[in-house]
Amino acid sequence: MGAQAKVIPDQDQYVEIRPGLFRCTTILTFGFVALPIATFLIKGNPIPGEPEAHEWLMVDAGAPPHTENILKNVKEVLKHPKDTLKYICITHAHLDHTGASIALLDQYPGCKVVAHPEEKPFLCDGKSFKSCVGDTWVFTIMKHLSAPSKIRIPEDKMLLLREGEEWEYSHVVKVIETHGHTPGSISFIHVSSRCIMIGDASKNHMFISKEPHLTYPLAPGTCHMGNAIKSLDKIISLKEQVDTILPAHDYNPEGITIAELQELRTSDPR
Numbered sequence: 001m002g003a004q005a006k007v008i009p010d011q012d013q014y015v016e017i018r019p020g021l022f023r024c025t026t027i028l029t030f031g032f033v034a035l036p037i038a039t040f041l042i043k044g045n046p047i048p049g050e051p052e053a054h055e056w057l058m059v060d061a062g063a064p065p066h067t068e069n070i071l072k073n074v075k076e077v078l079k080h081p082k083d084t085l086k087y088i089c090i091t092h093a094h095l096d097h098t099g100a101s102i103a104l105l106d107q108y109p110g111c112k113v114v115a116h117p118e119e120k121p122f123l124c125d126g127k128s129f130k131s132c133v134g135d136t137w138v139f140t141i142m143k144h145l146s147a148p149s150k151i152r153i154p155e156d157k158m159l160l161l162r163e164g165e166e167w168e169y170s171h172v173v174k175v176i177e178t179h180g181h182t183p184g185s186i187s188f189i190h191v192s193s194r195c196i197m198i199g200d201a202s203k204n205h206m207f208i209s210k211e212p213h214l215t216y217p218l219a220p221g222t223c224h225m226g227n228a229i230k231s232l233d234k235i236i237s238l239k240e241q242v243d244t245i246l247p248a249h250d251y252n253p254e255g256i257t258i259a260e261l262q263e264l265r266t267s268d269p270r
Helices: 064-077 101-107 117-124 137-145 225-236 258-267
Strands: 015-018 021-030 033-043 055-059 084-089 112-115 158-160 173-177 186-190 195-199 203-205 213-215 244-247
Touching: 021 064, 033 064, 033 244, 064 101, 084 101, 112 117, 117 158, 173 225, 203 244, 213 258, 225 258, 244 258
Parallel strands: 055 084, 084 112, 112 158, 195 244
Antiparallel strands: 015 021, 021 033, 033 055, 173 186, 186 195, 203 213
């Protein structure tokens, strides 16, 4: 599949998929593999006395090769003179989710990065995931190919949050701990749309096949598969709060449902 082939409506542009929730998907190609990588923009709080929201939140920051496109695409949404990016909410510290973060912080000086405390060493200190103790032989072998991240987010630009902790956007976005893929993997519920952005907790991509295929997180990059599976069950348990699951790697423009994730767990219980 060519890198330029448009296969989803939000490819290389932010599209409002729910009121106040925008998604942009860029395609990272290497060899015969094409990997969709989604980032999200969320309308924040209106400025007092004005009807429109000018503060925005972002979920994940894409891969480094897409930095210029991400900056351009964000600017096309945040085009009002008062618009600003307030927070970048990082599901986990893998490079395909943090790639444009430094450039975005430079572009929006008042912005901060939201992440779980257990991701801080990977985001701020350049710690490699090879330091993690895994529970599968695949990760135990493959982790040695992991290099220290070149991303260095300044500590004063970090807002470290655990599930249940209040912050100024708790009424807009809820933090859900979905550890396993990395030690501090988290997901974000957009409260008003009942959508949850889960990073790599599950994937719904094609790789070489022609149809989206829902899978567990890939073993080579998943630090602790046992915890990752528990996190899938936790996501399923959120059905009173969530209607739509939005993985970071997904060729299905509608996302997936709780029922589809439950079907994966039933058909492949592990």
